Amino acid sequence: MNVSSFPDFAKQTDTRTVAFIRQHGDISVELDALPVDVLRARIEDGIRARMDMEALDRVKRTEGVERSRLAELIEGLN
Numbered sequence: 001m002n003v004s005s006f007p008d009f010a011k012q013t014d015t016r017t018v019a020f021i022r023q024h025g026d027i028s029v030e031l032d033a034l035p036v037d038v039l040r041a042r043i044e045d046g047i048r049a050r051m052d053m054e055a056l057d058r059v060k061r062t063e064g065v066e067r068s069r070l071a072e073l074i075e076g077l078n
Contacts, residue, residue, distance in 0.1 A: 014020075020028065034042075
């Protein structure tokens with residue numbers, strides 16, 4: 001899904017519009033007006049763009065090894 005195809009423009013009738021446009025530009029979206037799948041995709045895209053995905057993969061691999069070790073220890077107690 002191309003989430004960037006859902007832009008909206010800042011409401012000109014809102015008294016905060018001038019300050020908002022100055023700081024953020026004239027494109028805005030009311031989050032509660034977005035379909036859930038669009039909101040989820042935007043959030044996930046934003047997070048992935050800022051994360052070190054290789055570091056996340058390393059952490060997940062380490063977690064998998066640790067879970068296996070814990071499961072073996074627990075099994076050894078029984």
